[in-house]
Amino acid sequence: MAHAPDVLICEVGPRDGLQNLDVFVPTKAKCALIDTIAAAGMREIDAGSFVPPKVVPQFADVDAVMAHALAHKTATIGALVPNVKGAERAIAAGVDAVYFVISASETHNRANVRRSIEEQLDGFRAVRAAIDACPADRRPHLMGAIATSFGCSLEGEVSEAAVCRVAHAFVEAGADEIGLADTVGYATPKLIRQIVEAVRREVGSQMTLRLHLHDTLGAGLANAVAGLDAGIRRFDAAVSGLGGCPFAPGARGNIVTEDLVFMLERMGLSTGIDLDRLMQTREILARHIPAKHLTGHLHEAGIPKVLRRAA
Template sequence: MSSMNVKTPDILVSEVGPRDGLQSISQAMPTDAKLRWIAALAGAGLREIEVGSFVSPKLLPQMADAAEVVAGAIKISDLTVLALVPNLKGAERAIAAGVHKLTMPVSASRQHSLANIGKTPEEAIAEVAKVRTLVDTLPQDQRPALEVGISTAFGCTMEGPVPEDRVIEMAELLAKAGADSVGLSDTTGYANPAQVKRLFKRLFAGIGAKAGGAHLHNTRGQGLANVVAALDAGVTTFDSSQGGLGGCPYAPGATGNIVTEDLVFLLESMGLSTGIDIDRLIAARAIIQAALPGEPLYGHVPDAGLPKGFVPAALRSDA
């Protein structure tokens, strides 16, 4: 962990590049490079990393080594290892691999849900309940946490606007189905700050302590503005991808996930500690560049550098 961790960080930055980023690009990163990258991210102070997805290797060959990556990642101290699972079968494989946390995507858009996982939203919620039952059969100290992200919560490329009432109703149903936390995902990069603040406030009002984090995309340049809006609503966990890796299949040439380096700088510059050493974080980009030659990486902070005299939040007298 970073030496600047003098207290528990204010904000949890959950890195999703090794899963969301890598599964979105055609090149496959070698397993040993994935593990070096994950170790470098953890060394920079990342405390939570989504390292893979337990789906069919035929569908996502980039994730075929998920169990091997988990096996390596769980050896890193002070790191919570996440994996995405679309269904009960995936959860069984992830649990066998030893993950600390399962994350399940459940789409608020019926068309997106059917296209993405071949299930209706109602069937996806029922699948979460099945995974909860499975987790509860395990010894208490071996149960991974179960989080759900509501995909297309802010709009869908197929359906267009998604009713906010539907999103909150789904969150309440997922909480009852046994999710430990339910977050909101701007899968398509449609969200705006007013919408983000409003919907997260409703999420906290609806499910209280089970309200989870924000998974935001920068497809239309709104990513960091949406982070500030979510902060105003009380969100303390944010997903991001180093270098904005993966792009966005819905908008060619546009970045997809918000860039971890830019997110960390935003938070730290606002006086919110993340426990992450930005210089070491930026240095980890070299592993991606070597393993995925030619893959575009994004980020204003890596391009421009840190401002002269920049002091991390944990070391500031006004923090």
């Protein structure tokens, strides 16, 4: 069995990175992207979302893409679901993990899924019940993500108490893991430490926490280091910094996976990811996505030769 990395990165480019693009990425290209990510040694891949095509046209081919992704047995293959219907589709597809999002900001939650926080919590409970109805060996991991944990473009500041209320509800409803998302990229290192520590006090040390960071204001990697200092060892990131939030116009996407991997490895923390192979994802993306959507310091500067062996 391969040695477990010090830090686990979930690659969210195939789902969060593509969902808001105004261009449809061909199914073949999505599958090639997932193949390259898996070949680089990624342990977890957010491969798509089970939503109606009229809502998110990018995932009209999610069944085909997910079937292809699940052929990669070395990685946990997950999917975002907005409700129990989506969860039922994901379970039928055989996904390894289900991701369900509730915003700490009431306004953002209504804008994002057209439901109140309480209504969305009822949806999460229904998803938990659907998973529990499966045979024990076929139950996917269930992660409850808290969007706008560090600020909201619609409401502004989000209180620590609001984040902790959702975290507590997730635990009571049976979440296997909780994700804290800087959905619009307003976090600072100080705020990362504050919210992580508050949520940990609320839910207990036995609950696994992860961070989902965006780089809207250029603080993404600094916030990742703050997360490390607060004990986080699971992070979401997207190749070439894909992504963004429709409720934060002009916002940059997720933190760049390539840059995060390089930084962590240079800090002496193993990720289990082959950076050279991961860099090859840019070629696939560049054939289908406008350059304005692709970022990354390593892609601009190249991996320094003197550091390549260490990276």
